[in-house]
Amino acid sequence: MVSIIVPTLNEEAALPATLRSLHALEGEKEVIVADGGSTDCTIAVARELGARVVQAVRGRGSQMHAGAVAAVGEIFWFVHADTTPPPHALRDLQNALMRPGVAGGNFGLTFDGCSLAAKQLTLIYPLLRILNLCYGDSGIFLRREIYENIGGFQPLALFEDLDLLRRLRRRGKFIHLACRMTTSSRRFKNRNFLLMWTEWTGLQLLYWCGADPNWLARRYKHVRTNGHQVNLSND
Template sequence: MKVSVVIPVFREGEIATLLADLLARPDAGALEIVVVDGAPGQDTLSRIPAHLAQNPRLSLLASPPGRAVQQNAGAGAARGDILLFLHADTRLPDNAFSLVRQCLADPALSGGAFSLGYAEASAGLAFIAAAANARSNFTRVPYGDQAIFLRRSVFRQLGGFPALPVMEDLELMTRLRRQGHAIRILAFPVRTSGRRQLREGLVRCTLRNLFLRLLYHLGVPAELLAGLYLRHGG
């Protein structure tokens, strides 16, 4: 099964390192990477060295800003059987592509995600990751920074990510669960950046995010939540 990795970016400084890591993986196989830049000047795409940009497994796209919009654009251009949505500040575990293929070799599964982990060594971040993993294993609704992957046919059936400024990942996976699709949360963790949490303060950032998710589940419009998220450091 061919895996297409869709990476939405907006003024990312470490894109070359991420792409080099993905392309060098021995289990990549028939891998496709689609980078979708939402910045007006496509400055992230301009940071990709020529030797990477010319790789036939890499596609570079421009899109209006917004993670949902960018991921839908990337998914629309992708040709793989499996779509894996990867945030630019997240690194996949070793053998990630083999793990994804093994997971979806089970025809009863429509997708999955990895467990959450942080790149920085911090007891507070480790606690947040453990709590988030317990939540996603219980609810079967993983976060976007857990590198969600879906069969392309299922993603199309769902209509892609909803056009929301925030919470697009939770809405998509909630819709998936409500329609009776089974997923698997893999025990292997990604390593995502915890710099924002450490900069803001772990307690403040965690409480804010929990409060915003509660408001979303209570029906507060995502557009209003996006304003609150950005206003308070998101």
């Protein structure tokens, strides 16, 4: 079974499309919504649409880990609340994990909408994958055993995905599937794309140089927010 874990915080608008697309996938699965204290109708929407809800400490890393702890599947697949999968995602990720030496993987990514930022990032993302850079909105998947052995997601305010992937790659190959998730470009609305990209790149350089992710989140909280929570790399 594949446990699909969706972290949420005030996602009543985006969540229905995501949950319906996940339930429509063929294959044995469970859908867990790990909520970080929503004050809107997110929890009610999740339950109405057949997801199991887990309450967690706010923060994407903490929420995804809480979802993993509650999961019963042999495979964990982390999907953001504003992101929808390709039609055969379950089959594709299960086949990928059957390959020798594969520890985990992710999907390609398309940003929705017609904005210049969405188009540019859709073009840029394959180049980032060549550099082994990928983020949570691309649908990271791995086996439960490996997740538990590497310690899972940590309660970081920023770059929890990069932190997990750094440890995951020590356990085997991390593969990039060609089929694409589709994620919202809402984070770019009314924002200067060039300035945001420059700050985002700078933050990553600081992270790779050893800066504490929680310190980076406190100091640069304006760089990434969807109006509800600080998180730069995977809104």
